[in-house]
Amino acid sequence: MIDLDRQTLARMIDHTELSAHSGEKKIANLCSEARTFGFYAVCVNGGFVRYAVEKLAGSPVVVCSVVGFPLGACTSAAKAFEAREAVANGAGEIDMVISVGALREKRLDFVRDDIRSVVEASGPALVKVILETCFLTDEEIVAGCELSVQAGAKFVKTSTGFGAFGAFPDHIRLMRKTVGPDIGVKASGGIRNFKDAWRLIRAGASRLGVSASVAIVEGLSLYRFAPDAWLEEEIPCHFCPSRFASIDKQPKAVYAYYKKKCLPCPHLETFNRFYE
Amino acid sequence: MNGWMGRIVTVDLGSGRQEELPVSDEMRRRYLGGRGLGVRLYSDLCPQPPDPLAPENAILFMAGPLTGTVMTSGRFQVVSRSPLTGTICDSSSGGSFGAALKSAGLDGLVIRGRAERPVYLVVSHGQVEMRDAAGIWGLDTQRTQKALQERAGAKASVACIGPAGENRVLFAAILNDRDRAAGRGGLGAVMGAKNLKAVVAAGDRATAIADPVGYKEMSLRLDRAVDKNPVTGKSLQVLGTSVLVNIVNAHGMFPTENFRRGVFNDAEGISGEKIAESLLQRQSACYKCPIGCGRTTRTRNKSGEGPEYETVWAFGAHLGVSDLSAIAEANYACNELGLDTITMGSTIGCAMELCECGAWDAGLRWGDAGRLTGWVEDTAYVRGVGADLALGSKRLAAKHGRPELAMQVKGMEIPAYDPRGAQGMALAYATSSRGGCHMRAYMIMPEILGHPVFLDRFSTAGKPEIVALFQDIAAVVDSLVLCRFLQFAVGISTLSEMLRTVTGLDIGDEELLRVGRRINTLERLYNLRAGFTRADDTLPPRFRNEEFQTGSSRHRVVRLEEMLDRYYAVRGWDPQGRPTAATLAELGLQDGRRG
Structure with missing residues (x-):
């Protein structure tokens, strides 16, 4: 049963436009849609923060900026500078990317300090930490969540949308379990329709970073008809990170980690039978 | 009035009498326009289902409240009782005729009766004029449109029938804006039975917009939504509707040889990718359409519009044909002669199976690409084997004692998804x-x-x-x-x-x-x-x-x-x-x- 109304769903959405080829026209449309549909925030690259703030003047829609995006591999000082400038331009929220490589090398102090430097530079703005879960094992995801909370971040977030894959319910459940009820969990990447969104919300996501926001909100109005049929989950593999593991896009060890989880899974037989 | 023009005119071709058909605000609210309002008006005008080809039957050309405004709004709907199925039927066509009808001052045109001699109608400034069609009767749809545009001006939009409609072939189409077709249901035969060759529309009336600021914002959002969607923003633009060939074939539901198999081994050779590589001249689009799914193509012998997915299937996999040029030329012939490609191809497939099982000795064989265009022409002129093909698959299969071989529902042939x-x-x-x-x-x-x-x-x-x-x-x-x-x-x-x-x-x-x-x-x-x-x-x-x-x-x-x-x-x-x-x-x- 869907116990979610349209307004509540819209207030869970960061309406996002982060592609390299976006210009002011696209950002203006993004802001117009955010106003019309009542989305919580627009999420844009730092260069468009001031423009989006102007476009959204007088509306409750928050402007969110990304920092260290999409690789997270720049210096902490550069991230802090980006965050400070974005907040000065009117950003109310900051989505920063962690240093994925450092986390995988277990340089945990470095990662914690990296996040803390952005939290401090952001002042009153709320900070969300993008873990880029597609490059991490479950253990590393747990560590990333714990470090984020220790560093003062208010949200953890799955993905940039530029990695090997986006948000999956398994990861959201793990992140929610790790951070508890008081810290936000933002799902992002690959959320294309209401069914994807609903699956992640049920798994514990409190915010969604999506560019298909209008389709998702409009989708809710369709789901009132035959919700059981629309939301039927016949094969769990369709939203399992192991199924989307890619040797081309992931580090070898991470790819092997996910594939190893796949082999003993009881759903594998169902999947193979369906597609035989 | 915003959106609608507020005027629908009824013309009786027998008497030449015209009158305005009153439509209340409440009726517009309940049925909008196009198909809905058309079906409602038709139900009122012909409460007892008439013989579709009798003068008593009505045929309606309908625009809608958004026609001529937002993207893709050049379309129109034709509503009548189908001679092919006997059901109530509406058939939709793209291009710009709908926008032209509205800029000529009408939301809809209702045609009843039968003219004594061939005529065509000209709509402009909210008025309808009936003219003699003696000089154009017998012409194909392309020549008809050209001739009428020479008379009415290049900005005029023409919806017309070809020889198939004149000969009352049960699946005759109505063609407009060169190659756009209200194809399904045979409403071209209804026009032919009324001795109505064409409707020409031209005008300069703009549709009034109730909320110009909101309309502009909504239009921008619409642009973005269409651009972002992978189907409308990419697939249809690059490969046209035939992008579906490989997808549907991979799902094992690309009907092959009259739905006896679901995989066509030569699908790659008739796919959207292959069309882009071999026949495509340029992409084409309807009125105010950013998608542009249309394909202007050229074979060694001819050029024209299409084929689109359903036609590629109907003259391709369905008949065991993998010669893309032959498929395209059969499609051009259907457009010129005014025939629905789906029913035409499906009926030929039914005929091939009838011949294979010995129920009909007409010499139609699977994979016979060389005779496709000839069969289309014979059908439009109701001659030779075409006299039987012109019946559509349901009547054809029944006539030869094997009704189960017609792949149809209520007389209309099932298209390209098994x-x-x-x-x-x-x-x-x-x-x-x-x-x-x-x-x-x-x-x-x-x-x-x-x-x-x-x-x-x-x-x-x-x-x-x-x-x-x-x-x-x-x-x-x-x-x-x-x-x-x-x-x-x-x-x-x-x-x-x-x-x-x-x-x-x-x-x-x-x-x-x-x-x-x-x-x-x-x-x-x-x-x-x-x-x-x-x-x-x-x-x-x-x-x-x-x-x-x-x-x-x-x-x-x-x-x-x-x-x-x-x-x-x-x-x-x-x-x-x-x-x-x-x-x-x-x-x-x-x-x-x-x-």
Whole structure:
């Protein structure tokens, strides 16, 4: 049963436009849609923060900026500078990317300090930490969540949308379990329709970073008809990170980690039978 | 008046008399325009289903409240009783004729009676003039359009019939704007039976917009939605509708040799990718359309528009033909002569199987690409084997004693998605108000393309509810008179926002869907009066009894009985498929004359 109304769903959405080829026209449309549909925030690259703030003047829609995006591999000082400038331009929220490589090398102090430097530079703005879960094992995801909370971040977030894959319910459940009820969990990447969104919300996501926001909100109005049929989950593999593991896009060890989880899974037989 | 022009004119071709048909605001609110308002007006004008080819039958050319405004709004709907199926029928066409009709001052044109001699109608400044068509009768659709544009000006838009319509072929199409076709249902034959060669529309009246600021914002959002959607923003633009060939074939439901197999081994050779590589000259688009799914193509002998997906299938896999040039040329011939490519190809496929099993000795053989265009021409002129092909597959198969070999529902041939590969599509075919049509509820969207979500294509669970919902949305889009491809990019809320900003009518999503339900129920009532029953909501036995042995839809049959009762219940119809009194009351259809 869907116990979610349209307004509540819209207030869970960061309406996002982060592609390299976006210009002011696209950002203006993004802001117009955010106003019309009542989305919580627009999420844009730092260069468009001031423009989006102007476009959204007088509306409750928050402007969110990304920092260290999409690789997270720049210096902490550069991230802090980006965050400070974005907040000065009117950003109310900051989505920063962690240093994925450092986390995988277990340089945990470095990662914690990296996040803390952005939290401090952001002042009153709320900070969300993008873990880029597609490059991490479950253990590393747990560590990333714990470090984020220790560093003062208010949200953890799955993905940039530029990695090997986006948000999956398994990861959201793990992140929610790790951070508890008081810290936000933002799902992002690959959320294309209401069914994807609903699956992640049920798994514990409190915010969604999506560019298909209008389709998702409009989708809710369709789901009132035959919700059981629309939301039927016949094969769990369709939203399992192991199924989307890619040797081309992931580090070898991470790819092997996910594939190893796949082999003993009881759903594998169902999947193979369906597609035989 | 915002949105609508506020004028619909009735012309009696026999007497030449014209009068304005009054339409109340309430009726516009309840039926919008296009298909919905057309069906309602037709039901009032012809309450007892007439012989489709008799003078008593009416044919309506309808624009909608959004026509001439937002993207893809150049379309129009033609409404009448189909000579092919006997059902009430509306047929939609792209191009710009709809916008031209409206800029000529009309929301709709109703034509009744029969002219003594061939005529054509010219619509401008809200008036309709009847002119002698002696000089153009007998011309094909391309020459007809050219001749009439020379008389009326290049900006005029012409909707006309070719020789097939003049000869009352039961699946004759109406062509406009060169190669756009109101193809399905044979409404071109209705025009031919009235001695009506064409309708020409031209004008300069603009549609008034209720909320210009909101309209501009909504248009920008629409641009973005269409651009972002991978189907409307990429696939259809790059490869046209034939992008579906490889996809549907991979799903094992690309009907091959009259639906005997679901995989065509030469699919790659007739795919959208192959068309782009070999025949494509340029992309083409209808009025105000950023998608541009049309293909202008050239073979060694000719050039023209298409073929699009359904035609590639009808003259290709369905007949065992993999010669893309032959398929394209058969398509050009259908456009020139004014024939529905789906019914034409499907009927030839039926004939090939009749010949193979010895029921008909006419020499049609699988894979005979060289004779395709000849068969099309023979059909349009009702000569040789064409005299039989002109019957359509249902009558042809019945005539030769093998009715089960016609792949049709209610007399209309099923298009290029084998229903054994998608249970929802099967139910949509069976319950469509105009027969075997994929456009009444395009269940390929969720079952194959995953929009708005992927549904298990082999499951029947929930499909009755979703088919009914898709049918209602389709009725709304057809009544706003927009392109169905917009459904990939926007939902019901955006449709209701479009209606609000253009007309000022703020009826909301719920009411808009009720409009769709009302239209589907009204069509059902008409078909019941025309003699259709639950027994007609079915599919040919091949789909219920025979399984494919290869491909990813193998070992499947259509399980219609699991869905039909539930579908009727969802619709508020009794177990025989008759709308209940409560449903009629809820939809405001309790008027006994229409019920």
